[in-house]
Amino acid sequence: MSVSKKHSQQRMILSAKGKPKSFSKKAARTVIKTLKVRRAAAVKKHR
Amino acid sequence: MSNERYGSDVFINCPFDAKYAPIFQAVVFCIFECGFRARCALEIDDSGQVRLERIVAIIRDCRLGIHDLSRTESDAATGLPRFNMPLELGLFLAAKWFGSGKQRDKVCLILDREPYRYQAFISDIAGQDIRDHHDEPTRVIAAIRRWLRPLVKDRPLPGETAINARYDLFRSELPEMCRELKLTNAEITFIDLTHLVEEWLRVNG
Numbered sequence: 001m002s003v004s005k006k007h008s009q010q011r012m013i014l015s016a017k018g019k020p021k022s023f024s025k026k027a028a029r030t031v032i033k034t035l036k037v038r039r040a041a042a043v044k045k046h047r
Numbered sequence: 048m049s050n051e052r053y054g055s056d057v058f059i060n061c062p063f064d065a066k067y068a069p070i071f072q073a074v075v076f077c078i079f080e081c082g083f084r085a086r087c088a089l090e091i092d093d094s095g096q097v098r099l100e101r102i103v104a105i106i107r108d109c110r111l112g113i114h115d116l117s118r119t120e121s122d123a124a125t126g127l128p129r130f131n132m133p134l135e136l137g138l139f140l141a142a143k144w145f146g147s148g149k150q151r152d153k154v155c156l157i158l159d160r161e162p163y164r165y166q167a168f169i170s171d172i173a174g175q176d177i178r179d180h181h182d183e184p185t186r187v188i189a190a191i192r193r194w195l196r197p198l199v200k201d202r203p204l205p206g207e208t209a210i211n212a213r214y215d216l217f218r219s220e221l222p223e224m225c226r227e228l229k230l231t232n233a234e235i236t237f238i239d240l241t242h243l244v245e246e247w248l249r250v251n252g
Binding site: 027028029031032033039 | 230243247
């Protein structure tokens with residue numbers, strides 16, 4: 001594999017190129033809130 | 048067009064390879080946690096705009112810049128180093144010195160893997176704010192937090208221990224966030240990451 005191709009592939013790992021926005025902020029917030037609730041429940045159970 | 052958030056926007060000039068991802072994520076997390084906004088060349092997907100134009104536009108938009116030179120080293124295949132990061136640091140410093148108005152207020156933090164390593168390949172930057180991180184996200188967070196502290200006058204900033212603890216929690220929840228959002232770890236774009244960090248900090252504020 002050429003170096004330029006390798007670097008190009010590495011850059012794609014965090015790149016937005018060719019990808020539309022994959023989720024909304026609202027969707028992220030919902031997921032994060034769910035995780036927060038799960039975390040709190042796990043802490044409570046542990047106590 | 049003038050950027051209203053010029054004073055709080057931080058240009059990130061760093062490697063984008065998979066090995067660097069934990070450090071990159073720490074940089075983005077720490078910037079948002081300290082109340083600033085992370086910007087980088089990956090945020091724009093405009094194939095009509097050449098890469099350098101895109102970088103120059105973001106540098107113009109940002110008062111602050113974090114430049115990581117730790118990957119300036121010989122490539123195993125070619126024996127040549129990658130010069131993108133030093134080039135973009137040069138553009139940032141040129142904007143500060145040759146630019147006008149608020150461009151002259153620019154401030155930058157330069158990161159490298161080991162102390163004084165930069166002297167072997169870019170000794171002219173001696174005198175700038177240069178910190179070493181030994182490829183450890185905890186050290187990167189500490190360096191950024193200390194660098195940003197004097198720039199924040201209107202609010203307290205959490206200490207580096209607290210930021211690192213929250214970053215660890217964020218990282219531990221990242222795989223599950225990705226799973227719920229139907230993303231693999233490798234598919235997280237810069238925009239995805241900033242959304243996740245911003246929303247995570249909002250919910251867990």
